[in-house]
Amino acid sequence: MAVMTYADAAKLAIAEAMRADSRVWCVGEDLGRGGVFKQYTGLVEEFGPQRISDAPISEAAIMGAAFGAAMVGTRPIVEMRFADFALCATDELVNQIAKARFMFGGQSRAPMVIRKPVGMWRSSAAQHSQSLESWYVHTPGLVVICPGTPQDNYSMMKAAIACDDPVVYLEHKNIWALEGEVDTAAPAEIGKARVRCAGDDITIVSWSDAANVAEAAAGMLADKGISAEVIDLVSLWPWDKRAVLDSVAKTRRLIVAHEAVQVAGFGAEVVATVAEHGAPLKARAKRLGAPRSLVAYAPNLEDQLRVTADMIVDAALSSMEPENV
C-alpha cells in the first residue's frame, strides 16, 4: 500500500485505466497544464494531447461532445472544473446523457465519468462552492459518487471508469491534498458504504468531506464515552441502504451530516428510508446540513453554513438524552 493524496489517487486510477484501454480519454479546460487543481499533472506527457484533451470554455460542448464520442465507442472522462460550471451543461447531462440509453430503447450506452469538484473551499463564494449531489440523485440514469478519502477516490474512480453507465463523480475541493493509504487491490464496488468507525450507541451517516468531519466527531464522542458508528455512503446512487438500516437496528439512533443545503438534501432521503424501513429509534433522527442560504466570500460568513464536528457532537449528545424521544 502506498500513501498518496486524494488528487493523486484518482489520477492513478485514471492512468491505469488509460494504459489498459485506449478508448479511455479525458477532456476539459486546461487539462494539458494539469487541470485547475493539478489533478491531471503529468498525464498529457504520458498519453498525449488527444487523450488528455484541452477544451474551449464550452461546458455544453465538453459534455455534449464527450457524450457523442461515448455513443460511438470511446469512454470519456469529462472534467467540469467546478461543479457549479457543470450547470452550463445541464441539458447535456440531464436531458441527453442520463436518458439516451432508455429513450433509444437500449441501442446506446453513455459510459462516461463526469468529474465535478464540489464544496466549500477557501472563500470561493456562491458560484464556486456548491454541493448539488441531490440534484443528480434525483435524475434516473445517473450514478452518483462522492468519495471522501484517497482510498475511495482511487477505488471509485476505477469502478466509475469501468462502469457502462454515466457516473457523476463529485470530488471535494477541500481535500485534494488529503493523504492516506491506498490499496490498489481493494475491491471497488459502487453502492457499498464504508464504515469509517464502528460503534454501538449512535449511527452517523455522511459522505464526501463531511464524512471526515463526522469521523472527527466520532473521536470526540469516544472521549465522552459515546460509541458512534460513522457510515460513509461513498456513493449516493446507488446507496447502501442495507448498511444504514443494519447500523440503525443496532444503535437505534441516527444523525445524517452533509455539507449541502439541508432542505431536500440527500439526508432527507436517508432519514425517510430509515423511518419507512428501519427499526424504531430511541431518539428523533437528526439532519445536519447547511441552512438554506448561499455560500459567502467572507470566512466568517462562509463558516455560518458549515457543519462542524462540534455540531455533530452536540447533536449526538442530545440524541443520547433519555428525554429526547
Add this chain to the structure above:
Amino acid sequence: MSTGNFDTETGLARLTMMERIRAFEEHARIAAVDEGLVLGAIHLCIGQEAVATAVIESLRRDDYITSTHRGHGHTLAKGADPVAMMQELLGRAGGCCGGKGGSMHIADFGVGMLGANGVVSANITIAAGAAHGVKLLGGDQICVCFFGDGAANRGPFLEGINWAGVFDLPILFVCEDNQYSASTLTSDMTSGDVGGRARALGLHTVEADGNDVTALAATARELVGRVRETGTPAFLHAKTYRLDGHTYFDPATYRPEGEADAVAATRDPIMKLRDALAQAGVAAGEMDVLRDKARAEMTAALDAARDAEWPADGSVFDNVQDVGSPVREAF
C-alpha cells in the same frame, strides 16, 4: 438511362426516397389525426424531403447522423425500417426504441442514426462528439448533423461548431432551414444570417436551394467528399420550407394566407423533381408507380404498427442503468 445532363436513374432513386418520406409522414398524420394512434406530438417534414434525400445519398451506412424533433425523413433516408419507425410512433413493442422514445427520440444505431432530439440545438454538440470519437478511434466515417434554423439561436450551435473547427473533425453541419422556429418567423428572431455565423467560425460554408434535390445532391456530394478527404468540418445551409405546421396539430395560422399553398404550387421538391424527370423524358405513369409503391409500403407499415402489441409494462425499468437499476432496487 440519361438524357442530356440529367441522370434519370439517379433522379428516380431520389424520387423514390422523397416519395417514401412523404408517404411515411402522410401515414403518420393519418395515424395521429384520423386514428388517434400517435399519442404524443409529431413534427412532419413534408416539403423538406429533398434535404434528407440529397445529403444522405452520399453517406455510407456506417457514417453517422444526428437529427432533430423533425427527424423521420433523416431516419428513413439513412436506411431505417419504416415498420419499426411506425411502431415507435405508435409506442409499440417492436418500435426501434421499444416504444420508449416515440417520434422525438427515434433512432436506429444499426444504420448510424444516433437519434432525433427533443431539445432544439442539443444534437449539434453530440454530433461534433460523434465525429470526435471517430477521430480518436481512427475510423474513416463522417458525421452529418441535421438541425433547423431555430437551432442557430441556441448556444450549442456556437459551441458545437467551434468544437468541430478546433479539433478538425469530420462533420458536415446541415442547417435545414424551413424558415420557422416553431410558430415564429426565424428571420424575425435572428441577427445576421446563419451561413455568416458558420463562416465566422472558420467553416467552409455553402448556401443552397433545399427544394432542388438534384442541385442539392451535387453540392452535398462535394461537401461530404471534402469532409471525408480533409477530415475537417463544413457547413451546408439548405433553404427549404415546412409545408405543414410545427406539429401535426398546428394549423399554422400565423403564416401569411396562401404562403404555404404558393410554395406547394411552385417549389414542392417532389413536384420539382417530377418536372425535371418529365422534361428528361420519364413518363408520368412511371413516376406515379413509384409514388403508389411508396404509399403501399407505408400503408403496410402502419398496418403492422397498428397490429403490434404494447411494450411489456416491466420494460419501463429496462435500460435505465446497470448500477442502481430500478429493477434491482428493493425500495
